[in-house]
Amino acid sequence: MSILDIPTLHQPPKKVAPGTFLIQDIQHALGAPLSVYLNSAVIQGAEPVIVDTGSARNRDQWLQDVFGLVEPEDVRWVFLTHDDSDHTGNLSQVMDACPNAMLVCSWTLVERFSNAYEFPLRRCRWLNDGESLDAGDRTLVALRPPVYDSPATRGLLDTSTGVYWAADAFASPVPGGPGVTPIDTVADLDPEAWWGGMVMFGIHALSPWLSMVDATRYAACVKKVQAHGMSTIISGHSPVIDGPRVAQAFEMMGRLAGSEPPPCPDQTVLDMMVAAMGGE
Template sequence: MNTQLKPDIHWVGYIDWSIRDFHSYNTKRGATYNSYLIQDEKNVLVDTVKYLYADKLLQNVAELVPLDKIDYVVCNHAEPDHASGVADVMNACPNATLVCNAKCLDTLKAYMDGSNWKTQVVASGEELSIGKRTLKFIFTPMVHWPESMFTYCPEEKLLFSMDAFGQHLATSERFDDELPLDLILEEARTYYANIVMPYSAQVAKLLPSAAALDIDMIAPAHGVVWRKNIPAILEAYTAWAARKTKAKVMIVYDTMWNSTAIMADQIFKGACSVDGVSVEKIFVRVSDLTQLADASLDCAAMAVGSATLNTKMMPAMAAALNYLGGLKPPVKFGFAFGSCGWGKGAMEEIAEILPKMGWELVAPGVKSKFRPTQEQLDACFEAGKLLAQKALG
């Protein structure tokens, strides 16, 4: 396995082949926690790994440099997937100074005892000379947390981009040209939708300055390093951050005895009756939140339906709307539907929630009592058509 990014710069992280749940993100292909070692007059470790794997990281480092020769540990992001290993790494590297920003230090100290650490708090734009090379710290607030930052090495044209441009993908390959680009972009997209999407405004602000840097390698904190397809990932991020939608309708529903599914079918038919629109139907209880978020990343219009269960929408739908509500996909148009038996319930709940998410309802919600009537099915067909016309723009 080639772990060398450039002469004297190595990946020393951990490949987590078995992780499948990353705070509700279904990491179907596993994940990596990337940590990088720069050997110069000063030896620098950029980011660490999840605490469970700190010993593996330290072994990887020790194969290249004795641990007491580590001078700096840079922490770009305090989230525990990268930073919960900081305590063990600082203990094992007696001569290391932790380099991070003030917010990062506060957050790290909320998670662990840092009273014995030597620390160097940096400002945005500040530079640290490590010998032949310089490290420049560029704050990237809310991409992904308030303390997040990039570390840029101008002499190497190398950007350590922490979560940005990452992918959850366990692989022995370390570089984007060693795997099919489609696969990496698919995982980068899923990652963006599930982790970065709510911060698209911050990403959009950041991208021009990132693109202006002289870069020939981007080393994120997860997945493979970009060295061949940098324009492709920058272009993808530019589109996602701009919240560009496609002519795409999603129909997302949950059902117990199929009446809501029958309504979903009619909405599907209505949407498909409009040329040039792609339509995707998702039965949330057998799908997962990760796929739902992924599909929503460029979706213009979405119908949301649920059967009523004990006066409420069904639990998988509540979870789905809760998840989408936080992720804020660029959906502009919505429609609520669902079947009940005898009272108010799911459809009304959904019709109340969608406008709060900023979606314009294209038609009044449709609710059937038990099986839908022909009139209700016709209304569903029309709503599907309307969603598709709106999605076309």
């Protein structure tokens, strides 16, 4: 068994608001009854938007899911949050398939990712944190989440639906290994497991500097993002966060600075994983 054989589970696109769909990919963890979402999104409307471009490993299914919701020639915007492989995996396929699409990115993103992708600069629109984009029937605001793993990161708030795409923020594993369909909203998560997952991913997988920041200033930053009044949070690596869970998620996010994560998996854990794979 190789690392490419880690089982994945397909779930169809999930409607989270009128014309707004979560594109779902789920990767099961090795050696633990847990799974991780690898999501992206599509916003239909006067000027359809693809938000992040999924993983190369899930390319065929991802393209099928996305272009089942929007015709390639109708896509007007491709919003890229940051330069990680689980968000840029099908970028070149999308830009080739969607001749009328502009790529919404930033100087930071182009600087960091030009080694892997030849940006069509005449088709790019640079949008910094706090700036907005007129997408015909809606205004989209680039809004950096408080937790992130690339300085290029900007989330995307659709002010017409209140749906906020939070990039990597609010990441948490969900219960359910191979053969088990994971839950799809955080309301189904055990609260302790949700908090533990957010701490583990927030500190070990995204922002290890959380232990160094001033907790009060950090909490104020979280409040500033929350003040935009989003009603639903979707993101790359979380079940849907909606209803009263939005406030709860922000409250948890505000406590991440200074929180103690469990130990980061080490060589002992890797040895166990390799043994479980048959020693290959």
